[in-house]
Amino acid sequence: xxxxxxxxxxxxxxxxxxxxxxxxxxLRDPRLTGALHLGFVRSxxxxxxxxxxxxAEALAAPGVVAVLTAADLGLPAAPxxxxxxxxxxxxxxxxxxxxxYAGEPVVAVLCEDAYQVEDAVGLVDVEYEPLPxxxxxxxxxxxxxxxxxxxxxxxxxxxxxxxxxxxLFEGCEVVVTREIENQRVAVASMEGRAGxxxxxxxxxxxxxxxxxxxxMSQGAVAGWLGLGPEQVRVITPDVGGGFGAKIGAxxxxxxxxxxxxxxxxxxxxxxxxxENLVAMCQGRAQVNTVTIGGTRDGKVLAYRLDVLQDAxxxxxxxxxxxxxxxxxxxxxxxxxxxxxRARSVVTNTTTIGxxxxxxxxxxxxxxxxxxxxxxxxxxxxxxxxRRRNLIPRFTEPHATSTGGFYDTxxxxxxxxxxxxxxxxxxxxxxxxxxxxxxxxxQMGIGLCVYVEITGAPLGxxxxxxxxIQVHADGTATVLTGTSPHGQGHATAxxxxxxxxxxxxxxxxxxxxxxxxxxxxxxxxxxxxxxxxGGVAVQQASIELVELARQRAAQLxxxxxxxxxxxxxxxxxxxxxxxxxAVTFAQLAEKEPxxxxxxxxxxxxxxxxGAHVAVVDVDTRTGKARLRRLxxxxxxxxxxxxxxxxxxxxxxFAQGAAQALMEEVRWDADGNPxxxxxxxxxxxxxxxxxxxxxxxxxxxxxxxxxxxxxxGEAGTIGSTPxxxxxxxxxxxxxxxxxxxxxxxxxxVWTAIQExxx
Amino acid sequence: xxxxxxxxxxxxxxxxxxxxxxxxxxxxxxxxTATNVGCDTTSCGACTxxxxxxxxxxxxxxxxxxxxxxxxxxxxxxxxxxxxxxxQAAFRQEHGLQCGFxxxxxxxxxxxxxxxxxxxxxxxVREGLEGxxxxxxxxxxxxxxxxxxxxxVSS
Numbered sequence: 039x040x041x042x043x044x045x046x047x048x049x050x051x052x053x054x055x056x057x058x059x060x061x062x063x064x065l066r067d068p069r070l071t072g073a074l075h076l077g078f079v080r081s082x083x084x085x086x087x088x089x090x091x092x093x094a095e096a097l098a099a100p101g102v103v104a105v106l107t108a109a110d111l112g113l114p115a116a117p118x119x120x121x122x123x124x125x126x127x128x129x130x131x132x133x134x135x136x137x138x139y140a141g142e143p144v145v146a147v148l149c150e151d152a153y154q155v156e157d158a159v160g161l162v163d164v165e166y167e168p169l170p171x172x173x174x175x176x177x178x179x180x181x182x183x184x185x186x187x188x189x190x191x192x193x194x195x196x197x198x199x200x201x202x203x204x205x206l207f208e209g210c211e212v213v214v215t216r217e218i219e220n221q222r223v224a225v226a227s228m229e230g231r232a233g234x235x236x237x238x239x240x241x242x243x244x245x246x247x248x249x250x251x252x253x254m255s256q257g258a259v260a261g262w263l264g265l266g267p268e269q270v271r272v273i274t275p276d277v278g279g280g281f282g283a284k285i286g287a288x289x290x291x292x293x294x295x296x297x298x299x300x301x302x303x304x305x306x307x308x309x310x311x312x313e314n315l316v317a318m319c320q321g322r323a324q325v326n327t328v329t330i331g332g333t334r335d336g337k338v339l340a341y342r343l344d345v346l347q348d349a350x351x352x353x354x355x356x357x358x359x360x361x362x363x364x365x366x367x368x369x370x371x372x373x374x375x376x377x378x379r380a381r382s383v384v385t386n387t388t389t390i391g392x393x394x395x396x397x398x399x400x401x402x403x404x405x406x407x408x409x410x411x412x413x414x415x416x417x418x419x420x421x422x423x424r425r426r427n428l429i430p431r432f433t434e435p436h437a438t439s440t441g442g443f444y445d446t447x448x449x450x451x452x453x454x455x456x457x458x459x460x461x462x463x464x465x466x467x468x469x470x471x472x473x474x475x476x477x478x479x480q481m482g483i484g485l486c487v488y489v490e491i492t493g494a495p496l497g498x499x500x501x502x503x504x505x506i507q508v509h510a511d512g513t514a515t516v517l518t519g520t521s522p523h524g525q526g527h528a529t530a531x532x533x534x535x536x537x538x539x540x541x542x543x544x545x546x547x548x549x550x551x552x553x554x555x556x557x558x559x560x561x562x563x564x565x566x567x568x569x570x571g572g573v574a575v576q577q578a579s580i581e582l583v584e585l586a587r588q589r590a591a592q593l594x595x596x597x598x599x600x601x602x603x604x605x606x607x608x609x610x611x612x613x614x615x616x617x618x619a620v621t622f623a624q625l626a627e628k629e630p631x632x633x634x635x636x637x638x639x640x641x642x643x644x645x646x647g648a649h650v651a652v653v654d655v656d657t658r659t660g661k662a663r664l665r666r667l668x669x670x671x672x673x674x675x676x677x678x679x680x681x682x683x684x685x686x687x688x689x690f691a692q693g694a695a696q697a698l699m700e701e702v703r704w705d706a707d708g709n710p711x712x713x714x715x716x717x718x719x720x721x722x723x724x725x726x727x728x729x730x731x732x733x734x735x736x737x738x739x740x741x742x743x744x745x746x747x748x749g750e751a752g753t754i755g756s757t758p759x760x761x762x763x764x765x766x767x768x769x770x771x772x773x774x775x776x777x778x779x780x781x782x783x784x785v786w787t788a789i790q791e792x793x794x
Numbered sequence: 795x796x797x798x799x800x801x802x803x804x805x806x807x808x809x810x811x812x813x814x815x816x817x818x819x820x821x822x823x824x825x826x827t828a829t830n831v832g833c834d835t836t837s838c839g840a841c842t843x844x845x846x847x848x849x850x851x852x853x854x855x856x857x858x859x860x861x862x863x864x865x866x867x868x869x870x871x872x873x874x875x876x877x878x879x880x881x882q883a884a885f886r887q888e889h890g891l892q893c894g895f896x897x898x899x900x901x902x903x904x905x906x907x908x909x910x911x912x913x914x915x916x917x918x919v920r921e922g923l924e925g926x927x928x929x930x931x932x933x934x935x936x937x938x939x940x941x942x943x944x945x946x947v948s949s
Binding site: 047048050051052054055056057058059060061063064066152153226227228229276277278279281310311312523524525526680681683684687688689690691692714715716720721722723724726728729752 | 814828885924
């Protein structure tokens with residue numbers, strides 16, 4: 039019986055549920071015996087000149103081995119990561135003369151014991167001379183305060199139209215425009231950043247890192263240290279969540295590696311949550327000016343998306359996000375004219391990076407919120423406005439004017455299923471009754487139809503490697519280039535190998551994340567793993583069976599075409615002669631049996647879906663409560679529904695959290711206001727309901743599994759749906775828009791202002 | 795100072811620094827690394843363990859305070875080689891964990907919750923776990939797991 043499409047429970051779980059995972063901080067590797075503990079003195083100011091560093095008191099404290107500055111480590115600043123970034127905006131490993139955000143690492147402290155680090159960090163005396171600062175991206179765009187005076191501007195890069203088309207909205211009966219903020223949120227993986235470094239006797243460095251992509255971290259760290267990649271071995275322990283922020287190398291990772299080499303001893307580092315919330319890359323941070331023009335009967339004729347991206351203090355992936363946002367601006371619609379323009383600016387804030395969806399949630403949010411504004415303007419139901427503009431079902435790739443190349447899709451069906459499952463008409467009727475009665479608790483219904491891009495390559499090709507080895511005891515090892523940190527690859531990849539070979543799932547071990555073992559792997563990000571890494575495992579398994587068939591034919595003195603696979607026995611036998619057979623294990627006993635392969639995808643895939651959110655809003659307090667979330671998320675063929683649903687649930691919650699609660703903030707003096715879990719409004723179990731999942735599966739033709747990506751979809755659909763629902767709940771009171779997060783204060787204020 | 799504790803059923807004596815937190819005592823002195831530290835403000839619950847049967851956040855308890863008392867971590871929830879505790883089994887069956895980092899604390903909080911309220915409603919489960927953060931699951935399957943464990947426990 040096939041395991042494909044079945045709810046196989048995870049093989050990872052017994053360990054995680056009993057002895058716990060082995061995250062970086064849990065490593066008890068003998069090579070780390072006697073490791074020093076690394077801590078950082080961080081800037082308390084948003085922008086300042088570093089006048090002096092006095093380490094004398096710290097150096098005299100118990101257990102302090104070294105106090106290191108940028109000059110001590112001699113690390114160069116990292117060049118901009120994209121060719122179109124302003125070349126003057128380089129990223130230091132430790133701040134040199136200038137600090138550019140509160141939380142920036144300035145001094146590294148090494149101690150024998152972790153508690154001593156906390157003491158010693160407080161004893162390092164850094165003198166600062168405050169500089170004018172700018173934490174708001176709109177203000178930064180005015181170039182009045184410059185982060186990099188030598189750049190002459192705060193603009194990192196621009197995308198899209200240089201000049202706006204003044205005639206874009208000619209012929210439109212209705213034009214709505216609005217600045218819509220897509221606020222900055224914290225990634226806040228439950229495990230923060232962590233690493234451990236050991237300088238080996240042969241000059242190599244072994245680096246355990248909490249990373250999503252070992253080879254990329256290896257390349258980044260080695261490059262920063264001026265070493266060849268082969269000089270750094272990255273090993274990935276269990277990783278407690280990543281969500282996009284554990285890709286490549288952060289300054290702290292490079293300092294960790296450099297410090298270990300500097301003192302010639304093993305060093306380990308685990309950030310605290312308060313450090314994590316100011317220094318790990320954050321997400322989103324766009325202001326989108328949306329303009330939609332069309333007819334009074336709901337046909338959109340032109341759409342303009344003008345993106346301002348906050349890149350944070352140092353341009354990294356965040357500055358590049360508008361490329362994805364503008365690419366996905368065409369969304370699921372047939373708009374005849376689309377114009378996009380984007381600009382990324384630096385601010386005196388934490389650097390922006392990838393966060394679950396990375397650029398695509400912003401595109402979806404802008405158009406889905408914008409369409410509701412358009413619907414409100416013409417007095418039409420938001421579902422109907424969407425219906426009138428959706429791209430019809432297609433089975434051949436659909437090219438958009440903004441650079442998308444959608445593989446397969448049926449957006450009208452996704453919307454219909456979501457509306458049907460939600461009981462949309464009944465919901466509208468209930469809403470009308472409450473409005474009529476003037477209930478204190480009003481109800482809102484929000485929609486979102488989305489398409490996103492998954493498995494987009496960072497390099498020249500969308501590919502992933504896999505290797506499978508069978509052992510004489512009948513077990514098998516799968517080596518994958520992907521890097522699970524919650525996704526369940528050990529289970530899913532074992533299912534794929536089992537399906538092709540018959541080797542029992544419990545006898546298959548999946549290994550990942552060691553650059554010595556899997557030097558050419560890529561990693562896990564951008565919802566790429568199953569559609570590239572999983573497919574590679576399937577391909578390797580098929581190739582393994584073929585290799586085994588050749589060997590079995592020789593051994594059994596039969597023609598290879600007469601050799602068939604007996605999955606029940608994990609054996610190859612001569613057709614019609616069950617006694618004339620040899621198992622994979624027996625073949626492996628004679629000579630090593632394994633294959634290594636790479637799957638190259640024809641391109642990224644475009645999953646899609648539709649969400650309906652239902653919220654209750656207490657008009658007395660402004661408190662919005664998410665009552666229901668109904669979701670269609672079509673990611674093609676599903677391998678393991680248990681895992682797929684888990685990805686969706688997590689995405690819904692993160693997306694809803696952005697709509698309702700989460701925001702990273704600074705005060706007027708540039709101080710972080712949300713630097714702990716006591717002040718950052720992290721979503722808890724009481725803030726969300728159980729979710730309602732609707733199935734739909736439109737396979738892609740780009741791989742043999744028919745699978746697209748699912749990791750980020752839930753987040754992309756839920757934020758606009760929940761946001762639209764909150765605004766809809768108070769729309770009859772005259773409210774057209776409330777920026778996220780739709781906190782009680784903001785909702786209450788919007789109601790009061792509308793009543794004036 | 796010197797403390798005497800019972801950790802997962804085994805009595806032990808340790809010489810400790812006064813300021814040592816229970817979570818670090820468990821991780822670094824007892825070698826029980828399942829219990830994780832997820833924040834520094836007693837907000838996230840990743841470090842939840844049972845102290846004399848009641849759930850506590852071990853990042854906010856001094857090791858000195860557990861002198862003469864009994865601590866249970868997720869490692870001690872089911873005896874060696876025995877079947878998993880119903881809560882552990884339910885978390886696996888319902889896919890109530892992904893990255894696993896919050897899991898030991900979440901399981902211990904759930905065990906404590908079910909001890910206090912063996913037949914909770916969904917809302918009671920959500921309120922009972924409000925102090926335990928998870929970034930992966932959206933809480934959906936965690937809640938299902940606790941409800942499933944409650945059914946299993948009472949049957």
